[in-house]
């Protein structure tokens with residue numbers, strides 16, 4: 277199904293320089309509707325910077341980016357979100373003194389359409405988007421709690437809820453299971469499988485390889501701003517360059533067992 281699907285995002289030769297450092301150095305990525313694409317790679321490889329460039333947090337130095345038939349290079353994060361790309365962040369990004377529901381209301385209000393702050397009024401559609409997102413991630417029972425009181429898993433769920441409340445076509449998740457325990461990781465994995473089932477396209481960054489490889493239909497590994505591998509999850513541990521620069525021999529062996537046990541289901 278995915279091979280015949282339309283291309284939703286096309287990035288060509290994207291470069292992001294910070295002074296003399298090319299944090300992203302000629303990245304190309306094509307994402308088809310309905311896919312889950314996983315991005316891995318060592319610390320400092322440029323994964324988050326690539327996300328930041330595509331989602332308009334920081335402008336690209338060079339390169340072309342098209343989303344859903346539209347040129348998005350040079351657009352700001354608000355506009356890109358309104359066009360249909362939502363994202364979460366590696367570290368918590370929420371208004372701590374507001375409640376869970378208020379945080380999602382703000383995402384739903386500003387993330388879908390161009391709004392001006394003096395006209396801030398939550399209409400029925402925004403309220404519905406919020407309630408749907410709360411229910412989907414399982415936070416409805418904590419909707420009135422202040423974010424500052426939330427545990428780590430709930431903060432991750434809140435970021436995902438805020439993102440899906442904007443009703444995106446494409447969701448970028450930056451380390452959605454960083455810092456979580458095994459059962460929490462499985463919880464987020466189930467949630468992403470449900471999102472995919474609802475037709476959402478996902479690009480995610482993750483260091484937890486079991487999670488990355490089980491969910492992704494295609495994996496990219498980055499190193500020094502460049503793509504050093506692109507292929508099926510089962511090919512990651514077979515690639516000598518990836519093993520030498522990122523995984524190491526121990527992880528390679530564990531991943532081989534993981535695939536031979538047939539645990540991967542994507």
Ligand SMILES: Nc1ncnc2c1ncn2[C@@H]1O[C@H](COP(=O)(O)OP(=O)(O)OP(=O)(O)O)[C@@H](O)[C@H]1O
Pocket residue numbers: 294297299317318319320321322323324325326366
């Ligand atoms: N605003 C910035 N100014 C200067 N250098 C930056 C900036 N943001 C990132 N970098 C540098 O760009 C490189 C890539 O960083 P980035 O955070 O994208 O890597 P990453 O692959 O996401 O790493 P991690 O897995 O640790 O999150 C690093 O060398 C980082 O120090």
